[in-house]
Amino acid sequence: MTRAKTSAVRKASDSAPDIAWRWDDAPPDMDYVREALFRHIGKPVARKEDKRLLTGKGRFTDDFNLPGQTYAAMVRSPHPHARILGIDASAALAAPGVLAVLTGVDVLADGLGPIPHNPLPKTNFDMKLSAPGGGAPFIGPHLLLPADKVRHVGEAVAVVVAESAAQAMDAAELVDVDYEELDFVIDALDAASGSCPSVVWDEVPDNVFVETHFGDREATDAAFARAAHVVEASFHIDRVTGVPMEPRAALAAFDAESGKYTLYAGSGGAVRQKNELAEVLGIEPKSLRVLSFDVGGNFGTRNRTYVEFGLTLWASRRVGRPVKYTATRSEAFLTDYQGRDLHTTVALAMDAEGRFLAMRADNLSNVGARCVSLSPLSKGSGLITGSYDIPAATLRSRAVFTNTMCTQAYRSSGRPEVTYAIERLVEIAAKQIGMDPIELRRRNMIAPDRMPYRNAVGQVYDSGTYETNMDQAMALFDWDGFAARREEATARGMLLGRGLANYVESSIGSPRERAEITVLPDGRIEVVIGTQPSGQGHETSFAQVVADMLGVPVETVTIIIGDTDVVSVGGGSHSGRSMRHAGTVMAMASSELLAEARRRAAEHFDVALDRIERDGDQYRVAGTNHTVGLFELAALPSGPLAVARTNEMHTPVFPNGTAICEVEIDPELCHVEITRYATIDDVGRCINPMIVHGQTHGGIAQGVGQAMWELCVTDPDSGQPLAGSFMDYGMPRADNLPSFDAEIAEVISPTNPLGIKAGGEGGTTPALATVTLAVLDALAPLGVTDIKMPLTPNTIWRAIGEARQQEKGVME
């Protein structure tokens, strides 16, 4: 699948005073950092973690066991919406091995709080969403178990703790819950209709709990009024789920003597889990230790706190023994936080030459039964205008409750949705005005000299050479060779199509990060950092950064993550934040460490500080052969050579690029084969191109997966999720994907010392659009103009059939 090519490095664009990182304000030792780049940085250093993971030595949550541990099983709601009239646990309590059955009534009696999800993105640069009419939105308290009613199929209503996992599961079936079924609603448009019989939360009678308007309405209306052309379209970017290979799991223990809780739970960041769960339990954060080591896939699914984590902690205190819970794959399909589910209506006004004048958008996010995160709506809201210079725009952003599992930021939160909308709209516009869609894009793309560029809803794009991305991607794809390839495919009875999408995405993320660097006398350097990899290779790429800065071999640097007794601050890994935030704070910490090392060297030789010269990890008195090494300095009696640095950084970056997909459709089977996929991704500074390519490939697969196969199907009549296993939930597979032509563009971001943007999610962001546009292009000769995802054979067959019917209608 891999066909990585050499990186195309481009010049940095002009830095902007208001968003630029200021080298001049940095301490003098940051110059070392600046000069140290890039002995290891930029090189495809092999992943340090692979040997451990490939030889079965990973430490995933379910690998941990504690003496005397018990097992939890959940009793889950079979109904999408029902009042809980009562729960009879007597039969379960009498079953063999059962230690406890806990319900929502017990949650209230024990004074446990709701999970403080904090769904509003909180940096200074995030789009600010509010309740209809203003104010903080009501998010629907997320208690560990509900006492009033269930609001989605699969919601846990009771937890059974038993001596063995099998006994817990057996007893869970004996818990008798008396339900009164209520009207339910699955689709966001129905829920927000204003006349929906299902009210998910009494506090929000019309289910719409967020409504915010952005942009300049007057300017937009004026532009639409004078427009030569207007196009409008509505899309539903449907519900998918993350399907991490490792199902979520938790192992909790309570030590009555010290009053301390311990939780093993893989997530996207242990510090968040610790703080939120401490609040649920009503304890000081220092009384809870959370351990998250190797994590088998996240994609956003694992970033937020799960009720099962709180339940095992609480149950371990109640039964006085450790409690373990591991979700089955069925439970994962049912109750992992899901992704996407956005309805959007977009309109574009153009002048006679096809210049974009203004845009209107109306976005409606289905958050499910409770609001866990508004990140998808917020992120998408800021990027509705995509890579294009659209002077005016208005946007209504709404979020609505439904009787479905909660949604969360999922691989490139919110951005694939709006990229899909704008790129499809641009194609529709090109068709309507009879212009080549590439030319139309070219005419409207944001030029490099406009950077930093403030878009019509206020987001400031930091840097990028968008049109060059498109040109390079087209060259990589062999855009001009398409006609010949199509001819060849046609001769075989196949339909060939291509789809291009430009994208820009924002990487913001939790603003605070902390690095602690310790030089050990034995020749090792330990770096404690608060990000949480789940396959991204932080142990390698972070080590590269620190090794460069301290002038030591990359092998000597060990990255320590995931234990909140060691990691005190850390934003976790999401939103493409890890390398940028960790890289910046590691650079700052490294410069402090270098300063300290120099000070010690001067002290050691009893010379003035300015006489110490540094060469790699050696410190020399200028003009002499007196040298001392970094690791020797750590062994001096002056104590451990260590620094700790916390940094808060709000300025977002805007990774961008262009991707192109080619598909070949067998018109009889309606089978789609992806035959070619090219992408140019501007990730800013690339620390390890091999790792970035790997993440891009995974990102593409995940985006293609949604376009082609993945869908959380729910039966509209019963409210039951139907895609509950791999039998029905289609996944991307290696044999369904071509070898990718991926290249990295390094347009250095002016916003941070390393010039990093973000990588990986850029594979996903344009993929929904590229695949759909390629399929539409292939089917265009048959008269197909619209189609919805996933592009399954049946969907394609129906689209062809409907187009034929329409053609017939026109003929008659």
Place this chain on the structure above:
Amino acid sequence: MYAFDYHRARSLEEALKLFATLDEATFLAGGHTLLPTMKNRLAAPENLIDISALPELSGIGMQGGVLRIGAAMTHHAVAASSLVAETIPALAALAGSIGDVQVRHVGTMGGSVANNDPAADYPAAVLSLGAEIETDRRRIPADDFFQGLYATALEEGELIVAIRFPVPETAGYGKYRNPASRYALAASFVSIRDGAVRVAVTGAGKNGVFRWEAAEQALMGHCSASRIADLRPESDALLSDMHADAAFRANLVNVVTRRAAEHLGGASIV
């Protein structure tokens, strides 16, 4: 999964005896349907009798012009057998298209036929080729064996020992996979023996595998795909689910049958 007892039988006789004496017993071959069903707590046998190593259920050989395949032979064993490849290459290709490598090394022909999953591959070959199902007590013609979704002519405790395939003049298999499960969304096995064409379709029928007689008649005498270009089975008799509605399945049955006819002596697997 509920608790159960596991018994590994060493001979056919022992397996049958165990079945007769144990409560709520079920035979376990490759377990590719039974074990997931048990894991989802949808089946709760108290006793599992493992028959995968019975010598009587093993082996692939010719017996008087009939290809006899032991019920416990894995899909891989069938796919890799030079005897199968020489006599009924479409059958070898079919076996090689089931699931993935891991599945093919554990799943068995007898298990698949006994289970009669509406999307399983083997029933199409067994029915099209007019095979006989040899059990511990009798031989059952394929036409009488498959009796609807997951239903067969097998009696309580009756065990398939082997499948006996008459060797056809030629045969072909056409299959289109479900993108999620990789089972057949629709598949068709076309064979010609003694001048007669038999077409058996799996993955599509409401009642499981079925013979598509209209196609058989159209192909009789000249097994050319063009003769069924516009022929489709009645949608009423076809499955409709989230992956394919009945009308689309009718289209697919047409396509895979034509491709089977175009690939006699082999298979077309997409």
